[in-house]
Amino acid sequence: MNHLLSLPGFLFQDSGGAASTALESIKHPDLSKFLVIGAILFIIGVAGVLTRRNIIVIFMSIELILNAANLNFIAFSRYLQDTGGANPLSGQVFTVFIIVVAAAEAAIGLGIVIALYRNRETIWVDEIDLMKW
Amino acid sequence: MFRYIWLVPLLPLAGAAINGILGRWFRFPEKLVAGIAVGTIALAFLISLTAVYSYGFGSEQQWPKPYVTTQAAFTWIPGGAVSQTLGYSEQGSPTASLLNIEWSYQLDPLSAVFMLIVTGVGLCIFVFATGYMHGDPGFYRFFAYMGLFMFSMLVLVMGSNFVMMFVGWEGVGLCSYLLIGYYFNKDEAANASRKAFITNRVGDFGFILAIFGIIATFGTAQYTDVISKAAGYPVEILGTWGLMSWIALGLMIGACGKSAQFPLHVWLPDAMAGPTPVSALIHAATMVTAGLYMLTRTNVIFQHSQTMMLVVALVGAFTAIFAATIGITQNDIKKVLAYSTVSQLGFMFLACGAGAFIIGIFHVMTHAFFKALMFLGAGSVIHGMHHEQDMRKMGNLRKYMPYTYWTFLAGWLAICGIIPFSGFWSKDEILWNAASTTQIPLGWLVWLVGTIAATCTAFYMTRLVAMTFWGKERFAGHEHGKKHEGHAQKKEHGTHDHHAPTPHESPKSMWVPLVVLAILATVGGFVGISTAFTGGKHVGGRMNIVNWMEPIIWNPATKSFHTSEPLSATAEVKIEATPHTSELSAETVEPESHGFNLAHSIEERLHSETATEWVFIVISLVVAGIGIGLGLLFYVKSPALADVWATRLRPLYLASYNKYWIDEFYGLTITRRTMDLARGVFTFDSEVVDGVVNGSAWTTRLMSKITGFTDKYFVDGLVNAIANFVVRLMSPIVRAAQTGFTQNYALVMVIGLLAAVAFYLIKVF
Numbered sequence: 001m002n003h004l005l006s007l008p009g010f011l012f013q014d015s016g017g018a019a020s021t022a023l024e025s026i027k028h029p030d031l032s033k034f035l036v037i038g039a040i041l042f043i044i045g046v047a048g049v050l051t052r053r054n055i056i057v058i059f060m061s062i063e064l065i066l067n068a069a070n071l072n073f074i075a076f077s078r079y080l081q082d083t084g085g086a087n088p089l090s091g092q093v094f095t096v097f098i099i100v101v102a103a104a105e106a107a108i109g110l111g112i113v114i115a116l117y118r119n120r121e122t123i124w125v126d127e128i129d130l131m132k133w
Numbered sequence: 134m135f136r137y138i139w140l141v142p143l144l145p146l147a148g149a150a151i152n153g154i155l156g157r158w159f160r161f162p163e164k165l166v167a168g169i170a171v172g173t174i175a176l177a178f179l180i181s182l183t184a185v186y187s188y189g190f191g192s193e194q195q196w197p198k199p200y201v202t203t204q205a206a207f208t209w210i211p212g213g214a215v216s217q218t219l220g221y222s223e224q225g226s227p228t229a230s231l232l233n234i235e236w237s238y239q240l241d242p243l244s245a246v247f248m249l250i251v252t253g254v255g256l257c258i259f260v261f262a263t264g265y266m267h268g269d270p271g272f273y274r275f276f277a278y279m280g281l282f283m284f285s286m287l288v289l290v291m292g293s294n295f296v297m298m299f300v301g302w303e304g305v306g307l308c309s310y311l312l313i314g315y316y317f318n319k320d321e322a323a324n325a326s327r328k329a330f331i332t333n334r335v336g337d338f339g340f341i342l343a344i345f346g347i348i349a350t351f352g353t354a355q356y357t358d359v360i361s362k363a364a365g366y367p368v369e370i371l372g373t374w375g376l377m378s379w380i381a382l383g384l385m386i387g388a389c390g391k392s393a394q395f396p397l398h399v400w401l402p403d404a405m406a407g408p409t410p411v412s413a414l415i416h417a418a419t420m421v422t423a424g425l426y427m428l429t430r431t432n433v434i435f436q437h438s439q440t441m442m443l444v445v446a447l448v449g450a451f452t453a454i455f456a457a458t459i460g461i462t463q464n465d466i467k468k469v470l471a472y473s474t475v476s477q478l479g480f481m482f483l484a485c486g487a488g489a490f491i492i493g494i495f496h497v498m499t500h501a502f503f504k505a506l507m508f509l510g511a512g513s514v515i516h517g518m519h520h521e522q523d524m525r526k527m528g529n530l531r532k533y534m535p536y537t538y539w540t541f542l543a544g545w546l547a548i549c550g551i552i553p554f555s556g557f558w559s560k561d562e563i564l565w566n567a568a569s570t571t572q573i574p575l576g577w578l579v580w581l582v583g584t585i586a587a588t589c590t591a592f593y594m595t596r597l598v599a600m601t602f603w604g605k606e607r608f609a610g611h612e613h614g615k616k617h618e619g620h621a622q623k624k625e626h627g628t629h630d631h632h633a634p635t636p637h638e639s640p641k642s643m644w645v646p647l648v649v650l651a652i653l654a655t656v657g658g659f660v661g662i663s664t665a666f667t668g669g670k671h672v673g674g675r676m677n678i679v680n681w682m683e684p685i686i687w688n689p690a691t692k693s694f695h696t697s698e699p700l701s702a703t704a705e706v707k708i709e710a711t712p713h714t715s716e717l718s719a720e721t722v723e724p725e726s727h728g729f730n731l732a733h734s735i736e737e738r739l740h741s742e743t744a745t746e747w748v749f750i751v752i753s754l755v756v757a758g759i760g761i762g763l764g765l766l767f768y769v770k771s772p773a774l775a776d777v778w779a780t781r782l783r784p785l786y787l788a789s790y791n792k793y794w795i796d797e798f799y800g801l802t803i804t805r806r807t808m809d810l811a812r813g814v815f816t817f818d819s820e821v822v823d824g825v826v827n828g829s830a831w832t833t834r835l836m837s838k839i840t841g842f843t844d845k846y847f848v849d850g851l852v853n854a855i856a857n858f859v860v861r862l863m864s865p866i867v868r869a870a871q872t873g874f875t876q877n878y879a880l881v882m883v884i885g886l887l888a889a890v891a892f893y894l895i896k897v898f
Contacts, residue, residue, distance in 0.1 A: 051876075
């Protein structure tokens with residue numbers, strides 16, 4: 001039971017190993033841990049954009065990238081709240097902006113996809129190579 | 134009065150300038166032009182007369198020293214220092230002297246004689262010309278040229294140095310050109326004037342080389358200095374050739390050109406294309422005598438070269454007989470007189486060559502009288518015959534032109550050498566001096582040639598008089614002669630029937646000068662009366678030409694200028710040789726003998742010089758008589774005889790009639806060859822020189838074509854090939870980036886992003 005409880009402690013902070021430390025870690029997780037998660041999400045998103053054939057899946061990967069950036073913002077916002085920086089909520093405000101932009105972009109993107117499908121009858125991006133020499 | 138001789142050349146020049154410059158502009162009437170011209174010459178003559186009188190006989194007489202003007206004289210060419218590279222000096226190395234050529238006039242016995250001849254005979258001719266040229270549209274131009282000629286001639290004879298003589302020399306040559314070519318519309322006149330000028334120029338070349346030699350030898354050009362220095366030089370005996378001979382040769386060539394001696398005589402007969410007063414003045418009395426003047430002026434130099442003296446005598450003798458034989462067959466009255474002039478000039482050169490310079494000048498004087506007289510008489514005849522010049526169309530003119538006839542007779546008798554006319558005295562003295570000369574060998578040959586020439590002279594002059602004035606009239610019904618001498622004369626005669634002209638006597642302006650000259654031709658010879666008549670002495674003091682001119686003639690026997698006989702009026706005057714050569718004067722005093730001497734051999738038989746002279750006088754008269762007799766026989770008594778003999782001696786006749794083909798010979802060798810040379814040089818210029826220029830242009834164009842070709846095909850080709858190669862090489866490689874696959878592009882963007890982040894991180898750490 002203690003091992004399971006101290007596992008988040010491993011994840012977030014390696015300070016003493018006591019239950020209070022673990023709890024502390026759970027209550028106040030280290031910033032870098034959030035950033036790492038955000039980076040992992042970002043990389044997964046980029047990999048998806050670069051490698052997937054299905055254009056809808058590419059869009060989903062783009063969303064993933066955007067959300068990874070959101071996660072970064074929120075982590076920083078929380079960090080600044082805890083450490084007493086100026087304007088700690090600006091990260092969360094910015095996140096809301098990004099969500100809006102992501103939504104608009106998705107709408108436009110899907111419009112492009114539909115136009116593309118109507119002309120090319122395909123959703124596989126490797127078949128759309130008119131600009132090839 | 135002799136101080137004012139500088140006016141003498143100036144007056145004719147002023148008259149010429151006024152007539153020439155203003156005569157046309159203001160349209161001077163003929164009388165004004167004539168008045169100015171004749172007036173200036175008359176004034177010049179008057180001044181000359183009084184000047185010579187005061188020089189020789191007046192209270193301040195300067196004779197025998199030469200007088201050089203100081204009034205109105207100026208330094209003409211301040212030449213600076215010259216080195217006498219050719220002459221001797223005391224130190225043995227060339228000395229330097231100051232060559233200042235001044236413009237001043239010299240009055241001495243020689244120039245006095247010439248001044249009087251030029252202005253006196255010139256005055257007669259000017260008066261004649263006012264009548265002869267009447268009606269000619271170029272009246273003012275004629276007298277302007279004549280005035281210019283008088284100025285040049287007077288500068289020539291009155292100048293005090295050789296350079297002034299040369300100025301006058303060239304000036305008279307120019308005026309001769311202008312006056313011979315007076316009728317410039319006629320081809321014949323234009324060609325003749327050119328021929329005269331060019332032939333003269335050949336002579337001038339020799340003359341100017343001689344002047345250079347004189348300046349290089351003596352360091353000065355003034356007569357007084359040159360003559361006194363030259364006297365001190367050693368005499369170059371026969372067979373040797375030295376400095377004096379070279380200078381004398383140059384001078385002789387100049388004299389041959391100006392005085393029409395063989396081989397430069399060709400211009401004088403052609404010069405008859407000019408108006409008759411020109412022929413009288415220039416080609417009888419004055420210009421052609423310039424050579425004689427020069428010869429006598431430089432007699433010191435000539436007598437220092439015995440070889441040149443012989444050359445002068447031989448050239449003179451040859452010319453005398455050569456021209457006389459041509460004159461025998463000529464039909465134009467003026468041509469006969471022209472050849473007669475050449476022949477008589479030969480006599481004068483003969484005299485100078487034999488050492489009798491004074492007698493040569495004496496003959497110049499008498500010849501001026503009778504030849505000018507005869508030329509003016511011929512002009513009167515031509516005028517009266519309405520410009521007929523062919524003697525075959527004349528005859529019996531004594532009936533129509535009495536004044537002309539009687540005055541012409543005086544000239545005829547003078548030139549034939551009949552006593553007591555002037556020509557006899559001078560010609561006889563020439564032949565006597567030729568036979569008795571001790572300065573050159575072959576005196577006897579020269580005498581013989583001269584005597585034969587004198588016979589020919591008498592013959593052809595009698596022929597001229599007979600064909601013109603005696604015998605049958607041959608002009609009725611004939612048309613004009615082809616040679617017209619002035620188109621204005623035609624206008625004057627208006628509506629005359631030209632096909633049967635009656636000859637008429639000339640106006641007073643024309644026959645009065647004839648009378649004056651006839652008087653001079655008759656009595657003018659007594660100033661040189663032969664010693665045979667006066668008991669072996671030259672009588673008359675300074676009025677005797679021999680006494681008058683003796684101070685300027687160098688005597689090689691005594692090596693000084695004074696005479697062998699002392700003069701009564703003045704003390705002995707000696708013009709000393711320069712001191713450093715006084716040791717030479719101690720040498721040879723007696724005359725050298727040069728082989729056979731005709732006079733001496735006769736004298737040995739007769740034992741008296743006077744008797745020997747009488748022998749020669751008689752011989753002269755006899756040969757003159759033979760000449761006249763033959764002339765009368767052939768042309769008065771039996772006129773057919775002339776044609777008979779012409780046919781019998783046809784080759785000789787043709788040679789004489791064609792002037793021995795000298796003109797054709799010159800044309801073939803000199804004139805045509807010069808034109809060929811000109812043509813050759815022109816061809817060279819147009820083909821070789823222009824060819825080089827054009828060729829270089831052609832080469833440049835060729836080079837530019839090659840360069841263009843190279844540039845277009847090689848350079849550009851290389852550039853294009855490289856470009857193609859590079860494109861073909863790189864294109865597929867670079868093309869590969871364009872996959873058209875959006876996700877590739879996105880990949881590139883991500884790689885770029887990672888690179889930037891890595892760069893930032895690594896840089897930071």
